Amino acid sequence: MRFLVTGAAGLVGSHTVDRLLAEGHEVIGVDSYITGRREFLTGASANPRFNLIVGDLFDFTTVIEACEGVDAVFHLAANTDVRYGTDYPRRDLDQNVIVTWNILEAMRRRDIKTILFSSTAAIYGDSTLLPTPEDGPLAIQTSLQSASKLAAEAFISAYAQGYGIRALVFRFASVVGERCTHGHIFDFCRQLHAHPDRLQVLGDGAVRRSYIDVADCVDAMLLALHHPTPPVGIFNVGSLTSCALTESIGWITSALNIQPAIEFSGPGPAWVGSCPVIYLDCTKLHRLGWQPKLDPEAAVRRTVHYLAANPRLLEPSA
Template structure:
């Protein structure tokens, strides 16, 4: 039986991945400090005899090293994903994304763990000149501390794979939607509309064009990529072949909620420093291996709204 470790196991994507791995017969060690992860996301996992949870910080090297004993593969999903307010606490991206990734790699080296899947981001492309953006696109100036810290993590993984004969698979996600979603525009808009259904404040002009991916499609792609990647170091974009404007997403959310609020735009073509006004990734590389998403962006948004309406506790938990 293969034994894997999932960092960020109590998070949105991490907890969904844990459930899938357990369903597929893996022995899973979860690792999370619960700074943003939710214990309720692990209720089903905790009922499995093949799951064990370690409450620890990735900056705690001894604890991380101990948790990684007898592990075959690491799924490194833990990160600070707060792009919007990154300039207010720049050290956070360095510590929680770059240094944490270094610590994971060092724990792997000490325990002779040879495989790692890494959740990176399409933000590493900055404001790309090539749309849709392929994995080998020329790299522009970085526009967010989050993207820069993730790119540094990718570089460390590539170097460790060369230096210590590890295998690394990097997945550059678009924004992910779906069950257990607790961070992002759908979360913010639904929360605002629950508080005041008559109006909705929107950062930017609503014309920002973004791509999104349903969480179960994301997990399918990660597991598929890990199964089919043969190279020492690989990078895959993960997303759909479509995009929507923020205004489209607002319409879908309001239709699901049966609301017609007055929209108040802050103006400009982006909502904050580092907000890329157009994100669309070229995902042909992983498509060529046989993976494709099952839900459209609209279907992913609608499922996310359904989840948030049925799980109002997540808004209180994130406050």
Template structure:
């Protein structure tokens, strides 16, 4: 097949592109490199089945050109930082909602009828049901970022039913692994590299969330989209994560141990009852029963093991 991957030079996108190429598909990548990096694609950059476009999908003509001649779209391009929402709602809206609209319109014009969307667990907000299933509701995101992902899901569902597409939204737990350039593991390693004697933890440290490895994530996105196309479904949402969670304080100790350090770990106390920042979901654990019933399962099955592997991979990258 011929795929378009928006944000394909990013953390998750670059792993997805590698998977698609390895499966024999042709891939067009569009990335403005605001957070993505060309070097993330170095393993496939010379492949004749890869086409790379450095451009901004906020320009409708870019989206239209990218969608021409493809069979399906993986839409990953977005502002990935949850915390920026309270600082710049306009940036979140434009890069997450307006860009999604441009991609959908380009698909409609080009006659592309299959889409996978990288959504987020943040659409659930402070869920009252843990583990949280896909049919939980009503959904009340507590960050502008989460709201933008839910708005995009709504647009995608509307287009899918109106124009007879197959569309799938993936509500991702915290994705970690090689090439990650933000998040708690990345932050802790950088803090300890600057000062090995102490480690600041945002919030009260009891925040507890699910983590999933990036390679398991892209396998879920690929396998479940292909199954949805085969089944001819209109729209589905899938949680992608591991069936447990790990606290921020536990992650701090895992990172310190992996670096051979014994820092004084202290918490800032946080905001709104111990959150790391405004809009930080304190407890997140997704039910992955639905994805598993469709045949996907994470290779790394616990959040602690995911974190341990990601820490080792990150430390290896820092040494390279």
């Protein structure tokens, strides 16, 4: 098959590209390098079945050209800077909603019948139903990023119904692993790289997360793709447990063999829109036979070891 992977140079995108190539498929990647890195595609670029288009998916011409001859689309590109969303009020609308519409409209015109989309567990907001199933109550949206993902999911569903497109939507928990370049695990590693004696944590640190290794995410998407699913299949992707932020800090510091002083910036959440607890019910994926290979501790430790071995990613200039 011939796949289009948007966000091909990112964390999830580059691993998806590698897996699809390893399975013998042809892959077109699109990336603007806004957060992705050319070096993550070094292996793929040596493969004659891989082609990369460097461009911005906000430009419809780029999207329609990239979709030529494609059988299915992994739409993984997005603005992944959640924390500063309110500083740039249009960015999530443009990068997550309009770009998703561009993809869907190009698929309609090119008669492409399958989309796999990376949504986020953040759309469940301050859910009190834990672990949260896919049909759990959707909270009032508290971040522009989660609002834009929910809007993108709605456009995907409507296009799926209206134009006979098969849609697979994956609501990811906190994805970590090799090639991780953002999120709080990365931020903590970057801080500790600069000054191993102290770590500043935004807010009171009273949050719980459900870290999942990127390879497990790719497994989940490919498994669902190869199973019969409803026209719009929605799947939570997270680990079997959740852990306190302080536990993850302990894993990081023990992996680095350091004992920094931990400073919390103040009471309350790290920023407006930061979910207090992410813990997903992934029964739907388990029924298809998916289980994460790494638990949260192993996933975080793998990330820390990778970043320690690739310190250039932690430099401020990176």
